[in-house]
Amino acid sequence: MVGATRGFSRYASPPASPGVSPAGTGLGGAAGATPTLLEVIRSLAGSSVETIERSKTIFFPGDPAERVYLLRRGAVRLSRVYESGEEITVALLRENSLFGVLSLLTGQRSDRFYHAIAFTRVEMITAPATSVRRAIEQDASVGLLLLQGLSSRILQTETMIETLTHRDMSSRLVSFLLVLCRDFGVPSNEGITIDLRLSHQAIAEAIGSTRVTITRLLGDLRNEGLVQIDRKKITVFDPVALAKRFS
């Protein structure tokens, strides 16, 4: 029975966070030990470590974009805000994700157009974009680390697109849960627990549905014995079995 879980480890893997993997692949030849992105950013001029409480804003749309952030602990939600007051989630960033990279894009002044909000209590490192640029020029391996960070961010985002193109909400929800397992899952004795306190409303905003529908669908999944919900934390018993439930 237990043997049937091939590929299981694809989910539940904050350890598998790329973008900071110190697995030096023979680059950065100069110094012996290749430093991590975290260490690099922390050493920059004007960098700082910040802690933000759950549901506090990190930056608003319209704020000037001049700093780069590296998420050290917790989760950050990037969302787009509309005049209607509606807010849709564009990305749920996990630990070791880079964000605020827009500020690296051009030399000109530019403004944020996302709303970045701490989804959990968050610990992050931030540095001015200008420092980051200078660091890249001085040490090429920094550029490489950033590139890897951004690449992994692209992959993450594109998986999300996959999720969202599913027609029926049931598939979308399942697909989203699998993404969350991958990004925020921690193994528990019964399966994989998503280490976030997710309200139905938050899920709805992320996958373009409504609170009511999410309630119903999650209820279905629970009744089928695929997931467990305790105190707003979702546990997926078997991601492989869940994945089979695409309609």
Next chain:
Amino acid sequence: MVGATRGFSRYASPPASPGVSPAGTGLGGAAGATPTLLEVIRSLAGSSVETIERSKTIFFPGDPAERVYLLRRGAVRLSRVYESGEEITVALLRENSLFGVLSLLTGQRSDRFYHAIAFTRVEMITAPATSVRRAIEQDASVGLLLLQGLSSRILQTETMIETLTHRDMSSRLVSFLLVLCRDFGVPSNEGITIDLRLSHQAIAEAIGSTRVTITRLLGDLRNEGLVQIDRKKITVFDPVALAKRFS
């Protein structure tokens, strides 16, 4: 009448392609003129220029990922293929987009998991990932150029997520058309023409709908006098007016 088109130019702008903007911001101090990403990649060891005919495959899922591509002319579709034979579009890349960056991610062997197919006749530059890595180490400004390319790709991708979280298909289609105007629009005497030959099926695969629905909705837009369709090319008369049509 013509004065009412504030913000019009946000659409129709291949010229506004970032990632290759030679607007040197004081970086790359060494040589006088900062080269473009195109020039850099073309100069790498093992690089080559390739031309691919419409609807030919560039790489299949499962192929080893060892090269990086820069799209020079035309459009490329990245899609995910399922056992069911269904194929969903994850990104429609425009000119000057980087792709195949997965190969930069880690040093280990990894495989493509997208299907990359030439959506139009395509001209692109490609180079081995190892050469790219080496170039970054030697000249930091290369890393910066790549970073800008990837950043702009992330923005592009996240706009697509915005599009896809719209609930009703009508809004999704409108939003998608606006994205296409931004990425592939060329100004014409009547408005902005999307420089792609799009079948209804292709649109459906990109926004998670069906061919029939797209036919109906596009028909509606045409009847309302918002768009024109001639020989599979779509012309948007006024993006601003179209944007107002969100439900």
Next chain:
DNA sequence: CCAGGATCAGCAGCCAGCCCGACACACCAC
């Protein structure tokens, strides 16, 4: 150049998934 096949567009009718609005209850903090 034409013939034949493949792809694409358009129409209609049927049915279900899911949005909407409304309401009741559980939980938590103050």
Next chain:
DNA sequence: GTGGTGTGTCGGGCTGGCTGCTGATCCTGG
């Protein structure tokens, strides 16, 4: 207590997916 937030439930109604078919258009090879 009380108010705020989150969860669970019920219908009614409509959007949009599915099937099946026809005609138009494009492409290719003889």
